[in-house]
Amino acid sequence: MKEWDRLITVEQMEEATAALLETGKKVGADSWQQRVKNQTPHCGFGEAGTCCRICSMGPCRITPKAPRGICGCDVHGIVARNYLRFTAGGAATHSDHGRSIAHTLYLAKEGGNYQVKDPEKLKRIAHEWGVETEGKDIYDLAHEIAEMGLMEYGKPFGTQRYLKRAPQHAQDLWKAADIEPRAIDREVSQSLHMTHMGCSSLPEALIRQSLRAGLSDGWGGSMMGTEFSDILFGTPKPVDTTANIGVMEKDMVNIIVHGHDPSLSEMIVYYANDPEMIALAKEQGAKGINIAGVCCTANEVAMRHGIPMAGNFLQQENVVLTGACEAIVVDVQCIFPALGPLSKCFHTKFITTSPIARMPDSDFIEFHEENAGENAKAIVKMAIENFKNRNQDLVNIPQLKTKARVGYSVEAIKKCLDGVTNSHVDELGTLKPLADVVKAGVIRGAVAMVGCNNPKVRPDTAHIELMKKLLQNDIIVIVSGCSAQAAAKAGLMDPDAKEYCGEGLKRVCELVGIPPVLHMGSCVDISRMMVLAADLAKDWGINISQIPLCGCAPEWMSEKAVSIGNYVVATGIDTFLGVDPYTKGSEEVTQLLQGEHGIKDWVEANYTVELDIEKLGDRMIETIEAKRKALGI
Numbered sequence: 001m002k003e004w005d006r007l008i009t010v011e012q013m014e015e016a017t018a019a020l021l022e023t024g025k026k027v028g029a030d031s032w033q034q035r036v037k038n039q040t041p042h043c044g045f046g047e048a049g050t051c052c053r054i055c056s057m058g059p060c061r062i063t064p065k066a067p068r069g070i071c072g073c074d075v076h077g078i079v080a081r082n083y084l085r086f087t088a089g090g091a092a093t094h095s096d097h098g099r100s101i102a103h104t105l106y107l108a109k110e111g112g113n114y115q116v117k118d119p120e121k122l123k124r125i126a127h128e129w130g131v132e133t134e135g136k137d138i139y140d141l142a143h144e145i146a147e148m149g150l151m152e153y154g155k156p157f158g159t160q161r162y163l164k165r166a167p168q169h170a171q172d173l174w175k176a177a178d179i180e181p182r183a184i185d186r187e188v189s190q191s192l193h194m195t196h197m198g199c200s201s202l203p204e205a206l207i208r209q210s211l212r213a214g215l216s217d218g219w220g221g222s223m224m225g226t227e228f229s230d231i232l233f234g235t236p237k238p239v240d241t242t243a244n245i246g247v248m249e250k251d252m253v254n255i256i257v258h259g260h261d262p263s264l265s266e267m268i269v270y271y272a273n274d275p276e277m278i279a280l281a282k283e284q285g286a287k288g289i290n291i292a293g294v295c296c297t298a299n300e301v302a303m304r305h306g307i308p309m310a311g312n313f314l315q316q317e318n319v320v321l322t323g324a325c326e327a328i329v330v331d332v333q334c335i336f337p338a339l340g341p342l343s344k345c346f347h348t349k350f351i352t353t354s355p356i357a358r359m360p361d362s363d364f365i366e367f368h369e370e371n372a373g374e375n376a377k378a379i380v381k382m383a384i385e386n387f388k389n390r391n392q393d394l395v396n397i398p399q400l401k402t403k404a405r406v407g408y409s410v411e412a413i414k415k416c417l418d419g420v421t422n423s424h425v426d427e428l429g430t431l432k433p434l435a436d437v438v439k440a441g442v443i444r445g446a447v448a449m450v451g452c453n454n455p456k457v458r459p460d461t462a463h464i465e466l467m468k469k470l471l472q473n474d475i476i477v478i479v480s481g482c483s484a485q486a487a488a489k490a491g492l493m494d495p496d497a498k499e500y501c502g503e504g505l506k507r508v509c510e511l512v513g514i515p516p517v518l519h520m521g522s523c524v525d526i527s528r529m530m531v532l533a534a535d536l537a538k539d540w541g542i543n544i545s546q547i548p549l550c551g552c553a554p555e556w557m558s559e560k561a562v563s564i565g566n567y568v569v570a571t572g573i574d575t576f577l578g579v580d581p582y583t584k585g586s587e588e589v590t591q592l593l594q595g596e597h598g599i600k601d602w603v604e605a606n607y608t609v610e611l612d613i614e615k616l617g618d619r620m621i622e623t624i625e626a627k628r629k630a631l632g633i
């Protein structure tokens, strides 16, 4: 086994961050590292999920001396209600992102700001939804499908259309457990209703609704976001890019795109390539324009355009601290309000664009589908004109940069497999060759690693160390969100990283020409992983819960991650968390989520929460091996 000699280590990244924080000190900047200190220790009631502030009689905090809130709700009801509200926040957020993409698709037109880039995918979805495509103008079809997608949010009857993509067995389980998601907004709304004062306090009912709200996200809103983004901006295919803070360019205008919705970032990328804008940048003394991404926007633009990935969640302040960021342009989700005051310590323009994410100390340029081109151009121009305001004394770009191959949509994975085995069955391909190598034990299984950074975990360590451990054990890793960027920043998405794998996985990587960590996109793209698991189960002829596959979020922090966890588990995939979801205050809720006879009885999967990362990895490997044994392989 090779040493991990070519990887960028967490220590190197920390060293770079320390140097950047020194620059920050010079200009009086605040930092998340300092704010964590200010906020520690955290409130024990909050951490255990045992504080209730849903009505104004409290807040009520549960202790042995005060075992019930003023309304009489016990600790289990309080913890379960908090958990459902956590889920609802995440489901609403992802799904609203999906809704906004559906609106963009509805407004797509020939020659307009937004156009249909993948008409084949549009037609496939139309067929899936029983819509006639023959002789229809592609934009008429796009509008029809977009409207049908939008109706999924509020339809009065029926369940989510995409559920039919799951194997029949999963659909039957959802029906039997009464967790089939209906209209997306209804599940979010019902979750808030159930948790209102004087409604549900029965943990089992609240956890059931948590799974249903999660499913409305993963097999509803998020899937809509992913599929419609592919129609509009192209279905990702493998593309080479670079990652880590060293992708910032000293002599260029650096524009950072951050957030989630590709409707914004796609336009910024387009105008940054405009010859008129490049000429303007040169006039201002720059060598050109460099766009780089942070958080999930980085994933979106990397996998469609090979745009470099500057970093993940806890690296967002670092890009400003380089002193070389002309503008950080954001849309929604995971944006630190701290960027406002921080940008004021430098020449950086902090540009907010969405009425959903308004922040102090920012320049607000509202972005609509109708004015997207005009506004993107104005933003790029603003960044270029800001180049001259850079204080060269503050510029420090740590030279950390890796190579990464990204863009493994389900379609791309099937295509890669098809290229090797010639097993082409139809235009959608098959995952049978993947099932075969798992059956043969060449690959032992797979882990879908997702989620954020969280200062409760040494940033990126859990992602990177777990990935290394899994690869050495011939377990392939599929990633999305900030986990994907942790891998890219370290160098694990470089096809050469196959050298670090066990012999079996290394052979597969060589044969198929893939890196051992496969980039599947942003947070909403975890829906791609659900489709992958569903298709693999169908092609293999087993249930999803039987596949040697785990979900893992070792450094998660957001409400969206809880919603994701719920739909991954509800899909039949055992899920491993490195951060507790504020449920440890209730033995009953802990048993429901993590025990042998809670959600496991409904959906054949459950959670494991393990804060020791080494043990978390061991537990995943044990689970994968146990599933193999149960299959007799």
Ligand code: MSK
Pocket (backbone or CB within 6 Å): 260, 295, 296, 312, 313, 333, 334, 450, 451, 452, 453, 480, 481, 482, 483, 522, 523, 557, 558, 560, 561
């Ligand atoms: S951006 S939700 S910090 S993965 Fe999707 Fe990263 Fe987590 Fe946000």
